[in-house]
Amino acid sequence: MRIALQALVLWLAFTLSAFAVPVRIKDLADFDGVRGNDLVGYGLVVGLDGSGDGMRNAPFTEEMLAGLLERLGVNVTDDALRSKNVAAVIVTAALPPFARSGSRIGVNVSAIGDAKSLLGGTLVMTPLKAADGNIYAVAQGSIIAGGVAAQGDAARVVEGVPTTGTIPAGARVEREVEFDFASVDNIRIALRNADFTTATRVEDAINRDFDRQLAVTLDSGTVVVNFRNLGEVNPARVVGRIENLMIEPEDRAKVVIDHKSGTIVVGERVRISRVAVSQGNLTLRVAEAPLVAQPNPFSEGETVTVPRTDVELRQEPGIGFAEVAGETNLSDLVEGLNALGVRPRDMIDILKSIHSAGALHADLIVE
Structure with missing residues (x-):
């Protein structure tokens, strides 16, 4: 049941990524000075x-x-x-x-x-x-x-x-924060998730909508909009027009693992290089079952406790070696591991090992 739930989460993650829709700039960034x-x-x-x-x-x-x-x-x-x-x-x-x-x-x-x-x-x-x-x-x-x-x-x-x-x-x-927004000559747009590709797309969208060089990208998280290139305008109206422009944000490849629930969430751009995977479980069980020995009736003996320990060492069958071809996405890997009957906890360990081997090309975030 947990494997089926995990597979559903992964399928939803990839489905939403594959059909990404444009997002408003106001949902991706904050405007300098417009803060609480x-x-x-x-x-x-x-x-x-x-x-x-x-x-x-x-x-x-x-x-x-x-x-x-x-x-x-x-x-x-x-x-x-x-x-x-x-x-x-x-x-x-x-x-x-x-x-x-x-x-x-x-x-x-x-x-x-x-x-x-x-x-x-x-x-x-x-x-x-x-x-x-x-x-x-x-x-x-x-x-x-x-x-x-x-x-x-x-x-x-x-x-x-x-x-x-x-x-x-x-x-x-009872008291206002003094800030004359109408007198500003330019404003900075600060992206919540800094990315050069997203910043350049914000710049292109603004310049294309106003049909002039109005915005300039300073770095991966900052785009400056110069109001002076528009002549005498109301900055509030310009910002209201800019924040509703639609762009397709770019994001880094990420794998997020939640150890508590055994959930794995991946991004669309996660890729895996060619690698071989083998996994197995070793279980050690120790049980104490002490035995109480009592003397015969009317004898001068004493009641004693005799320790008794049962130790069991069991090697559960693993998946053997499974080869993952190069340029395989994480969805294909998880689908293959699910087919082999790998439990969610073991799947998390496998992904961490693949990342340590340098074959998982993504940011691994463990919570």
Whole structure:
């Protein structure tokens, strides 16, 4: 069953590669300056049903709760703080490019103390800062927890991760990132997977669509587009036109092996040189079966344990030598090994050995 599933995965991989379709540039690359910014903040979640931080085990929660109450005009002492309905959390968010003041973004909330669950809690006003130390957003709202936890006197059941949660549209942008996109003279297109062939195809597609020398390839991962060659134009409209151009991306030959599931995924361009393969399994089994000997009734003897070990060494039949002709693709090799009854784990070992011999012409990625 596993071999059949593996063969199906390989067939799908080669089928999708053989009928590759053009892809939009916006799905292959990022535009310089058009990027988000990470935000982080430290806040409090209140309203928990006894599943919050223990004040003595999380002193930072106690200090922050006391500071919050003091700012609200309530004077308390440390001994008066015994609530278990409060939890300290780290709040993270991503500020989208060109986000304007007043717009809302989603946030993620994660407990940092010994809280058991954030289910049903409410995040109190939390400033979110960027790497420059400035506050760009403020988060507040009810948390949607990522799991459920139930506890009794002698057992506890946890489903998912109840100590994390999200607040959709839970933060309001208070500060904008200054970037005048309309005044730029050129923009760089950064390919997510650097490749010279793909970069040149992006350059050719842009120049062909605008019917002039507008784009230039700098390296395998960067293409520069010069807006000045178009005269007085709106850069945003030009980028909107460029990102929807279609090209056929190029990729390196790769073989990805997942040891945990025994899955093998290959690329279309994987090739194998002429090589001979032989494989077999050696199994060693050791079993302990101690024998207990007791003395006769009413005798002065002692009960003793006599060790007894069964050792079995078994050589399972292998596939012998099988020759793989030159310029064979990986699909043909796996099909032949499947016909010989090679198990998925053994197939992975064979592919690694072929790669070590220099006959597998691809990047071997083992996860």
